[in-house]
Amino acid sequence: MIRILFFILIILALGAGFSWLADRPGELSLIWQGQRIEMSLMVAATLLASLVAAILITVWIVRVVWLSPHSITRYFRARKRDRGYQSLSTGLIAAGAGDANLARKMTARTKGLLSADQEPLIHLLEAQTALIDGKYDDARKKFELMADDPETRELGLRGLYLEAKRLGANEAARQYAERAADKAPHLPWATLAALDYRGQTGQWDEAIRLIDQSRAAHVLDRKDADRKKAVLLTARASEKLESDPKGAREDATAALKLSETLVPAGLIAAKAYFREDNLRKGASILEKLWKHEPQPEVARLYVRARNGDSATDRLKRASKLEALKPNNAVALATVAEAALEARELQLARSKAEAAARLAPSESVFLLLADIEEADTGDDGRIRHWMNQALKSPRDPAWTADGVTSPDWLPVSAVSGRLDAFEWKAPVSQLSGPVEDGALSSIDAAIRALPPVYVPPVRTDETVAQAPEILEPAETVVPEPQPVAVAVVEQPAVKVETSPETEKQPETIVTDAVGARKKPDAALTEPFFGHAPDDPGVRKEKPLEKTTFRVF
Known part of the structure; x- marks a missing residue:
């Protein structure tokens, strides 16, 4: 487009120049070798322009003829290169689609048209073709060649990393990921893999340094980077809690600043404050976590914050948690446990039944069994609640990759992934639609309770x-009844030595009101006529x- 505009401007300039000469006529005289040549100014300008054009055309023709061998060679070379790139593109698409035959065919054609030194992607096509054919050793060699080339180093390291993961060589995979993260910290896969491996080995300081570098290079999203750093700080704080409570508190509070809803960080910070006899700050952290998501671990630590508290004091603290989060199953269960310890059995039973109505779970019914044991001691009623616990959904727990853990862990033991544990129910149970007027599970369980045994x-x-x-009586006897x-x-029957005088005794039976009745034959006559050897x-x-x- 620029060339066209430039050409148009030149034409306009020539036209303007000739128009200006036409408006100002003149004569031009030239004496050369004794001859006088006279012409008008317009003719002279036209001849000059024609001469310049002829010179330019002559130079172009000479240049074309002189450079024609090189131009022809370059034309055929470009055509061959275009065919090679077309074959390379087709081969990569075939390898990605899993077409081994077409990939091998395109690999051979590409190697004939292009040089591996000229185009490093040929190694990638060969490696992908070898992977499709199952020739993993050849593919690994190609990836090693790519890792040695500065242009394809990242691509080769990723291929070697994936192959090491496939073979289960975790140490080799870790080395490839570390190498890629050092050479190219802008690669997200290398950063995440290096973070996971450093988390598995407990290198929290190195992992935090790497996450800071990745955040500065904008490799990870800011929210994701803050969450992972908070998890790493929490893991480091958990190791410092026993030996260095102050350092653990600083790491835990820094983690809470990055992620306010990270419950393990809040628990560690509260424990550190409690060890420093700072109950107010520790309780404040736990209350904030409780308002966001009530969890039994938070409630247990909050209720037992002070070692010297009595059962009544713990019940008051549990009631405060219920006030902060009313109509919550976890809060009601917490109050029920504290009431059981304080021997407030009626309160414990009512709160536990309310919790079971809101969210029936295994722990709630087991709590009802403990309350039943403390209240009535009836084995039948205790077994009834335990049976309900077996049929109820499991309680939420720290779960990662389908495996539950009693405590939170920064890294999954199955996949080695950082920040994999979530607080959720291990197995979800689907329930059908509830009909109108149907009893809830807790109401049905209460109605099915066996009566209390009274000896x-x-x-x-x-x-x-x-x-x-x-x-033993099987029913409740409220009042004494007449017996x-x-x-x-x-x-009394006289003993006779003679068999003829032998006579069975007469049995007189009276009923419940004292009236006489005839005894049954089974009571008066033996089964065999008479008892054997009966004198x-x-x-x-x-x-x-x-x-x-x-x-």
């Missing part, structure tokens, strides 16, 4: 007369009355 009153006379028929008494009269009883023996309790 019956046993007297000395009852135990002495009929100890074999006393059985029915059966009187069995057994006659009988004496008839002269007087009747004896036996009294016993039925219930």
